Amino acid sequence: NAGVTQTPKFRILKIGQSMTLQCAQDMNHNYMYWYRQDPGMGLKLIYYSVGAGITDKGEVPNGYNVSRSTTEDFPLRLELAAPSQTSVYFCASGDSYNSPLHFGNGTRLTVT
Amino acid sequence: QQQVKQSPQSLIVQKGGISIINCAYENTAFDYFPWYQQFPGKGPALLIAIRPDVSEKKEGRFTISFNKSAKQFSLHIMDSQPGDSATYFCAASIGGYQKVTFGIGTKLQVIP
Numbered sequence: 420n421a422g423v424t425q426t427p428k429f430r431i432l433k434i435g436q437s438m439t440l441q442c443a444q445d446m447n448h449n450y451m452y453w454y455r456q457d458p459g460m461g462l463k464l465i466y467y468s469v470g471a472g473i474t475d476k477g478e479v480p481n482g483y484n485v486s487r488s489t490t491e492d493f494p495l496r497l498e499l500a501a502p503s504q505t506s507v508y509f510c511a512s513g514d515s516y517n518s519p520l521h522f523g524n525g526t527r528l529t530v531t
Numbered sequence: 532q533q534q535v536k537q538s539p540q541s542l543i544v545q546k547g548g549i550s551i552i553n554c555a556y557e558n559t560a561f562d563y564f565p566w567y568q569q570f571p572g573k574g575p576a577l578l579i580a581i582r583p584d585v586s587e588k589k590e591g592r593f594t595i596s597f598n599k600s601a602k603q604f605s606l607h608i609m610d611s612q613p614g615d616s617a618t619y620f621c622a623a624s625i626g627g628y629q630k631v632t633f634g635i636g637t638k639l640q641v642i643p
Contacts, residue, residue, distance in 0.1 A: 423574070452631075459540065461620065461635040462575070477630070509574050519565060520631060522574030 421445050425510050425523035432500040432530045440495040440526050442510030450513040451493040452477075452520065453485065455506040462509065468493055500530045534558055535623050537634025544641050550608040552637045554621035557602065561623035565631070566595065566606050569618045578619070579606075611641045 426441045444451065453465040464477030468487040482504060484496040493512075497504060507527050511520040536555045544550045554564075562583060567575035581588045581595045581604065588595045592611075597604045608615055618638050624631040 454633075459635060461537075462633040464630065464632075467630065511574070519577035519580065520567075520575075522576065524572065524574050 423510055423512055423521050423523035425508075425526050427526060428524070429527045430529070432497075432528065434500060434502065434530060436500050437496070437498045438500070438528075440497070440508055440510075440528075442493045442495070442523060443491050444493075444510075444512040444521070445491065446512060446514065446521065447490060448512035448514040448521070449490070451487065452511045452513075453483070453493070453495045454509045454511065455479065456509060456525070457506050465495065465508075497528075502530050504528065505530045534632045535621060535634045537621050537637060539637060540635065541638045542640070544608075544611045544639065546611065546613060546641055546643050548611050548641075550606075550611045550615070550639055550641070552606045552619055552621065552639075553603065554605065554634050555601075555603045556623050558623070558625075559602070560625050561632075562626050563624045564595070564597065564604050565622050565624075566593075567620045567622060567633075569620065569636075575620055608639075611639075613641045613643060615639060616641050 423444045449470045452467045454462040463479045466485040468474045474485050507525045509525045511522045513520045565580035566578045568578040569575040579590050592609045594607045618636045620636045621634040622631050
């Protein structure tokens with residue numbers, strides 16, 4: 420049972436480039452989330468989804484886009500990468516009211 | 532606006548000692564208060580959680596104390612061990628869509 424799988428683990432982007440961070444879960448969870456983690460800032464919610472075809476903005480959505488075409492996958496798209504998007508990105512999933520979130524191991528992104 | 536305030540940001544405890552991390556919240560609609568533990572290079576994982584109708588919850592060496600009137604909750608780690616060295620996040624959420632708000636994290640180091 421893989422849980423939540425994120426790819427790639429590391430990536431270096433040049434300013435202005437774009438990329439997609441992949442996230443897949445095999446637990447049939449309805450809820451999926453993207454967080455970014457910066458030192459001393461905790462985890463900030465970027466986007467979330469409550470089911471296939473339904474997404475909504477979190478606390479820090481600017482510069483990102485998401486889609487949810489299947490229950491399993493929730494990719495995060497960065498368009499026109501900026502240095503401010505240098506961070507560690509975590510995908511998470513959950514299945515019901517107030518159940519624990521299951522996190523992937525993160526993608527460390529550097530934009531230079 | 533930081534909805535969940537966590538302190539301290541870093542903590543050094545002697546092996547066998549008690550580690551205490553405090554959190555405070557403003558939104559009285561929060562109805563689920565989990566704590567997550569994160570080791571370097573890994574995603575956060577649920578450690579223990581509490582609901583506001585309970586004042587204390589204990590699981591092994593880990594105890595959550597909850598003060599609803601003061602809007603505060605804390606994590607106590609008894610008999611702290613070097614293996615407990617990690618970053619700890621308190622969090623709060625409102626049921627339903629599970630939009631979890633995290634504190635900024637506490638980096639705990641347990642020294643022999």
